[in-house]
Amino acid sequence: MVEASLIVLGVMALFALSSTIATYLAITERNLVKAVLYSAIQSTLYALIYYLLMAPDIVLVYVPVSVGLYPAIVLMLIKKTEKEES
Amino acid sequence: MLEVIAVYLGQALIAIGVLCDLVASIGLLRFPNFYLRLHAATVGTIGGAFVPLIGAALLAAGSTYLGAYRWFIAGGALVTAIMVLMLAPAGSHALARAAHRSRAAVVEPKVVNYLEEDEVGKSG
């Protein structure tokens, strides 16, 4: 019988590592639309980490802001200006 | 007795969904272009999310040790399953239409593309 808390810690560490990679790619990417999508990956993984930390109320607020509102506003801004970072 | 049947049925549905999920992720990684990856994504959303959500609803309805709150979990899982069933095909279709019209996805190993020839013939 595997300890349940050990599973939770392992999954949390794996997803935290993946979100670090996504954040690094979002910073170094030249194409701004792809940078927004990498940021969306990072916020999805953070939602799972908040869930495993037993904070569902944080998830209920964090997901609409970081997956719903933030890419909408930034994509509207990219549509008005230019796509590539110069 | 009914709870035992619900638990075994739910476990079978979750096992089917997990296998569909693994197959879909391997297919999404190995297929060569975007329009082929849409097939794998369909297996991943309907087979990998809708089927195990129905299974989780049955599993929660059958696990009597949770008390009366198990109906809460079963109802939430059922609502999420119906939502996935409606939203995933709509999103994939909108994305495929946008990718085709904006020519964002390149069809790399191409044999024939009648849709593109029609558009070229209409405009030219």
Next chain:
Amino acid sequence: MKELISMFIIAVLPIYITSFILYMVRALRGPTVPDTVLAIDAMTFDLAAFLVILAIFFESPILIATAIVLALWIYSLDIYVAKYLEAKEMGE
């Protein structure tokens, strides 16, 4: 019955984690924008199913509401990117 369900969920969990990692590889190195959005989409709908299964494993019913929110809002990301690509084609 409780032992059976817990053992089954523990046995199912590594397959889910493996498929999440494979989805994430495609999402991080997808050559075009629609590939990345498609991989995020499939990964998040599967994540919603995973959260429901974990709510049964943790025996806490309050965790179920997060799956509904996640499945609803990731659809909006699809529509935003689709509208952005089509608007670029139509010339604003």
